[in-house]
Amino acid sequence: MMLRHIRMVKNSFSSLVLSIFRKRKNLKIGLYGPVNSGKTTLANRICMDWLGEELGTASVVPHETREIQIKEKVTMKLDGKSLAFNLVDTPGIATRIDFEDFIKHGLADEEAKQRAKEATRGVIESIKWLNDMDMVLVVMDSTRNPMSQVNITILGNLDARKIPFIIVSNKIDLKKSDTTKIRNSFPGYDVLGVSAKNGDMMKELYKMMLNRL
Amino acid sequence: MMRIKFVPYEKLKGNHAAVLEELKEGMIIVVDAKLSPKEEAELIQETMLAINQRFAGIELGSIDFADVGGGRKLRSSLLEKLSGKKRGITLIGPAKLIRRIEQKPEELMLYF
Numbered sequence: 001m002m003l004r005h006i007r008m009v010k011n012s013f014s015s016l017v018l019s020i021f022r023k024r025k026n027l028k029i030g031l032y033g034p035v036n037s038g039k040t041t042l043a044n045r046i047c048m049d050w051l052g053e054e055l056g057t058a059s060v061v062p063h064e065t066r067e068i069q070i071k072e073k074v075t076m077k078l079d080g081k082s083l084a085f086n087l088v089d090t091p092g093i094a095t096r097i098d099f100e101d102f103i104k105h106g107l108a109d110e111e112a113k114q115r116a117k118e119a120t121r122g123v124i125e126s127i128k129w130l131n132d133m134d135m136v137l138v139v140m141d142s143t144r145n146p147m148s149q150v151n152i153t154i155l156g157n158l159d160a161r162k163i164p165f166i167i168v169s170n171k172i173d174l175k176k177s178d179t180t181k182i183r184n185s186f187p188g189y190d191v192l193g194v195s196a197k198n199g200d201m202m203k204e205l206y207k208m209m210l211n212r213l
Numbered sequence: 214m215m216r217i218k219f220v221p222y223e224k225l226k227g228n229h230a231a232v233l234e235e236l237k238e239g240m241i242i243v244v245d246a247k248l249s250p251k252e253e254a255e256l257i258q259e260t261m262l263a264i265n266q267r268f269a270g271i272e273l274g275s276i277d278f279a280d281v282g283g284g285r286k287l288r289s290s291l292l293e294k295l296s297g298k299k300r301g302i303t304l305i306g307p308a309k310l311i312r313r314i315e316q317k318p319e320e321l322m323l324y325f
Contacts, residue, residue, distance in 0.1 A: 093257065094270070095257055095260060095270050095271050095272060095273050095308070096264075096269050096270030096271060096272065096308035097261070097264055097269065097270055098269035098270070098308065098309075099266065099269075100269075113266070116264070120261040120262070120264050121261070123257065123258070123261045124258050124261050124262070127254050127257065127258050128258075130254075145315070147315075147316045147317065148316070149253070149272075149273045149274055149275070149314070149316065152253075152275075152316070153250055153253040153254055153257065156249075156250030156253065157250040157251065157253075157254050159250070160249070160250050160251060
């Protein structure tokens, strides 16, 4: 409990200091997380809400996003506050990529091997781009165990680089969703349950984003 | 035959390539420290470069001793600052051998 309060005070103070000194123009807000957590779906939801157009293609086949995708000049306005930023959708981070998994999803042999190759490059790029982010939405699938090494590594790197972030517990529309598990796994951090697919709780997410930067 | 190798952190530090070669040979590596987030990220990047049709990557899990038992936190922090080495355990295994690693703050469970 005390650790949670200390973390909350520390995060608020860091955000305040960084918001004063960080460049306000060309802010980059990144979507990070493991594979298939719904990053692109969330990116599309944000872009549709504020620009009227989508950013990328989402799919159930893992590693659909294999390159950094950017939507520039997204302007968010809510409750008298405004935020202009570039939205950066990143490939899902993974420690393993097996081309045979793509074959199981119906891809042909050569296509699966090519996808695996592109996916490995995507993960490398994702990690490289982390340094450039002004804020990150860490997208986690709320139906899965959040205590994965990928999630721990992402949060650890954001903490170490003092990049403000919000943990987005996605897919709350699904029966097995459990946002409480994510909150308990990562105490002291801002966690919000949303459904990027259906648009549930998106206004609350936008408010949090506006308050963090 | 399963093979497990215990590796001092000092041998792994800055030398992921050698460790990745052993992982490609099917070795499970246990390191006597918790890798820093930066080291974890670098290991993931280097793993991605090593992935091919025979090597699908790694499973990775760790325990930070600072999360184990309340009274050890201060002692861990002082030792880490002095030695530069974070007290804990890191387990790295080939993805083709280890299906997944389940992590809790005080334990790791390997599934084959």
